[in-house]
Amino acid sequence: MDIQDFNKELLDYLYDEMTPNEKKEFEQKLSGSETLQHELRELTAVREELDGLKDKEVMEPFSTWGKTRSSRWFDSNQKTRKIIFRPVTAVAASLVILMLVGYLTNFSISVSGDGFQAGFSSQVKAEDQTFLSEAEVQSLVNQEVQRSNKALIARLTQAEEGYNQKINMLETSLKSVENRDRNAPVTNEDLQKFFVNAENKNAEIMKEYLKLTSTQQHEYFRTMLTQFNDFYRQQREDDLTLIQTSLLEMQQNQSVQKQETDQAITSLYTTVNQRRN
């Protein structure tokens, strides 16, 4: 893509890159050509539009050059003039941020004979904590199992007594039937009634037994789950309280820092204004 010669001259004229003689010659051409005048007007108009885009003021970064300042960007003592600022500053900035966050949140890590501890807020002393040993936990579990077994045995014994009573009653009724058998003939109807009665009683006994055991187990598991749930809810609430306290503390620290920065900026602004005046 190339342009005609008169357009090249036009650009030279537009940007004032002509010698006085060339300029005169071109102006003569220009006065005799409507096309050239039109082109010139168009290009001038575009340039005027572009004039609306002004330069932006910019501050040269503080840590740039010179004997006193270059050390942050360059290791000037080395012949290779190796660039060091980027990785070093990035690592340093990350470390500073981590340290600051750690300081603000009171983060601490410690390794002692009692084990490894990492967390916010102040360090918890090992003696303040009540830990259970494995044997103690086993003992507690055993106790609980024994207590549950005892209760179950007591209930079973009670149920057994009930069944015995019922069996006795059945035996008594059987004996009365036998006695009756001796005195008078037993009809089919009597026998049917007797077996229906026995079946009903057996079904009742089994039903009660199953009901009793299932209720026992259900209650036992419900108690266990409730205790477990309470424990975890408490633990969660404690954790949330701890996090909330830490965040509140961070927020307060940030507010103080912001106020200090604002004060410093206001002070600087005032000083600059006073000096200007």
Added chain:
Amino acid sequence: MAEVLENIAIYHSKSLILKSKKGDEHAYGKLVGLWFKRIYNFSLKYFADHDLAMEVTQQTFITVYQKIDRLKDVDTFKCWLYKIALNYCREEDRRRKRKKWYSIFVSEDARMVESNYGQPEQEYQKKEKEELIADVLRRLPDEQKTVIIMKEFEGLKFREIAEALSISENTAKSRLYYGLKALKKLLENSELKN
């Protein structure tokens, strides 16, 4: 007045370049002070993004610092400087396109730094116009955009542009001509839309 003084200083930076070539860091610091704004604005018009412009400007001056001792002809410093800046601009542009990351003309920080002196309406219109021009400039092909920025905003001679871009003067003129034409069309379309 300040701009005129700045331009004079730029054109008299020869002694600073010579000292910098010998490793005088203080002189180099002054040289950066003279050219920082120009290279920043060149990059800003290229990207229409403050952060990218700052990044490119810093990279440019780091490279210049590392390689200034290899600069043979002091008079070619300006072309050499813009050539380095343009290379970084193109590199960043490619990287940015890969990341598909776009930004607005002036970052929020820069907006906040800018003063609100004067009439708010005028300020707003001025900003609108700046954003429009930056936007249409951004939409031009890279080769046309580069020549327009170098010629129109940086005031480089056609000879200097040709040298910086390693092209002939005629090609530079041709790119500028068609660039200005394309810019006119884009501006007209944008105004019609508005």
